[in-house]
Amino acid sequence: MRLTPILMGAASALAFTVSANAAAITIATVNNGDMIRMQGLTSEFNAAHPDIEVNWVTLEENILRERVTTDIATGGGQYDILTIGNYEVPIWGKQGWLLPLEFSADYDVDDMLPAIRGGLTVDDKLYGAPFYGESAFLMYRTDLLEKAGLTMPDDPTWEFVGDAARKMTDRSAGINGICLRGKAGWGENMALVASMANSFGASWFDETWTPQFDQPEWKETLQFYADLMKDAGPQGASSNGFNENLTLFQQGKCGMWIDATSAGSFVSDPKQSTVADKVAFAIYPHKDGVDNHGNWLWSWNLAIPTSSKNADAAKTFIEWATDKAYTEMVAGKEGWVNVPPGTRTSLYENQNYLDAAPFAAKAKEAMDAADITKPSVKPVPYTGGQFVAIPEFQSIGTTVGQLVAAVIAGQSSVDDALAQAQSTTEREMRRAGYGR
Known part of the structure; x- marks a missing residue:
């Protein structure tokens, strides 16, 4: 069943426990529908990565911004993955608050929409991986x-x-x-x-x-x-x-x-x-x-603060949640109309998506x-x-x-x-x- 956006209160923490020796990561995210769906698919991630325990903190947008800004500015280390926008990523990247991201060749960074990738890049280094993009x-x-x-x-x-x-x-x-x-x-x-x-x-x-x-x-x-x-x-x-x-x-x-x-x-x-x-x-x-x-041009992105104590596990989750295979998994479970939009060129070349999403052409036109x-x-x-x-x-x-x-x-x-x-x-x- 597809999860729709709901107000989850000041905070909602949900842990998927996998093993006593697991590396534990905490993800701070916004209570938008695509992120709630991602949280609901955590069991799929755990099936592939049983050594990583995932804890979620889901917040209303204004509260999320307040919490993650305070945490990263003070080096609090409360979160291993932050859901932040293309406003924060380049500023925080320049300030040395985020770790640069490097992924395997299969991830295909070059498939990212140029405008989205450019907004997350500082000195040729990518500091956030886009989960979805929008105009x-x-x-x-x-x-x-x-x-x-x-x-x-x-x-x-x-x-x-x-x-x-x-x-x-x-x-x-x-x-x-x-x-x-x-x-x-x-x-x-x-x-x-x-x-x-x-x-x-x-x-x-x-x-x-x-x-x-x-x-x-x-x-x-x-x-x-x-x-x-x-x-x-x-x-x-x-x-x-x-x-x-x-x-x-x-x-x-x-x-x-x-x-x-x-x-x-x-x-x-x-x-x-x-x-x-x-x-x-x-x-x-x-x-x-x-x-x-x-x-406007906006993207919600997953980024790793330098204060994370489990950066490798955090990067593993980010790569899983933002690559093309995740898109195909969502399409298989909930239909192409429901995949996260606005991050990859290949999505707008996929006829299955274009046939299922009556808004796709206008959305791409707006982003361009x-x-x-x-x-x-x-x-x-x-x-x-x-x-x-x-x-x-x-x-x-x-x-x-x-x-x-x-x-x-x-x-x-x-x-x-x-x-x-x-x-x-x-x-x-x-x-x-x-x-x-």
């Missing part, structure tokens, strides 16, 4: 769009999305025209809002590292987002992240959902989604007149179109897409995410939130020595 796109209900008398354009704008969402909303039937991330966090609501801002022509900083929240593009972005969530979003949206919106969409309570391409399998599988036969996909929207879709070296139409001194690839961003992004969530919760105005974001970010950047 972002628009998922929508074809029946509700047709009922609203609309047709999805090949190149949708935010103006079209706003109009369609309001027309698709039917509160009496429990249908929200659109579901978007509202939960505070640099990798939660700010993944969506920062990407939206890029597609509106905004940027986090100018070329002198001066924050740009006082510029009209940010005002237009946040006002559009807040108005849209009020008019067509679900109640309690400030508490909704990826998993919460996924559940709403699967239950038929969202007309549209703009989020990770990795969600494609979860909304297309009739075993999990009540609207699987009514879902279609489109490229991430852009603002009319702005030539930038802003769709994402350019993290030019996240904004404006000249900027950073890379990163939905994040800014500097160590200070984690703190800044978290703070701004809290301010944005307060707007959605009705606790702050757009102007006040942006003013606080500007002053807070200016202070943090001065403290870090930028722009001097």
Whole structure:
């Protein structure tokens, strides 16, 4: 039976005990569906490697980031494998916090999608192995769009999305025209809002590292987002992240959902989604007149901290979980539609996958179109897409995410939130020595 994403509380530890002399590894991971499936397949790993005991700590995304960041920065050694993003991998690799990864020839590192591999490489050394990769796109209900008398354009704008969402909303039937991330966090609501801002022509900083929240593009972005969530979003949206919106969409309570391409399998599988036969996909929207879709490029990766006491066993598990044989195993057990996407070129050349996954072409198109070296139409001194690839961003992004969530919760105005974001970010950047 396929495991779907569930909130597993603050932490869930599960040990698969194999022998008294086993090398024990502890894996910290996020409570997303693909990782929960990986945890459920641990017995398959143990069958091949009975000398390695695997312990799992499964955490909600924000908590995971807090725990692993604290542990690695202090050299705590609590975890042998970390599930981290392509934001952390190059920064932590440069800081000497992660071990470089080398695999056997059968692993075929060259099969990794170039953009994904490049984001995990520092000085020609790979510091994380991608478990799945993603960009972002628009998922929508074809029946509700047709009922609203609309047709999805090949190149949708935010103006079209706003109009369609309001027309698709039917509160009496429990249908929200659109579901978007509202939960505070640099990798939660700010993944969506920062990407939206890029597609509106905004940027986090100018070329002198001066924050740009006082510029009209940010005002237009946040006002559009807040108005849209009020008019067509679900109640309690400030508490909704990826998993919460996924559940709403699967239950038929969202007309549209703009989020990770990795969600494609979860909304297309009739075993999990009540609207699987009514879902279609489109490229991430852009603002009319702005030539930038802003769709992000992200990967969840398995990495080994230098503090691990069982690095060899950890590498053995990572190689098992991220090679082509794992993909084939998942396909055999749960169908090709459910394999981890977005990491290997060969997957998008596999006709079995393309036939089973109606979202595959749009997901690959989005990943190919994402350019993290030019996240904004404006000249900027950073890379990163939905994040800014500097160590200070984690703190800044978290703070701004809290301010944005307060707007959605009705606790702050757009102007006040942006003013606080500007002053807070200016202070943090001065403290870090930028722009001097």
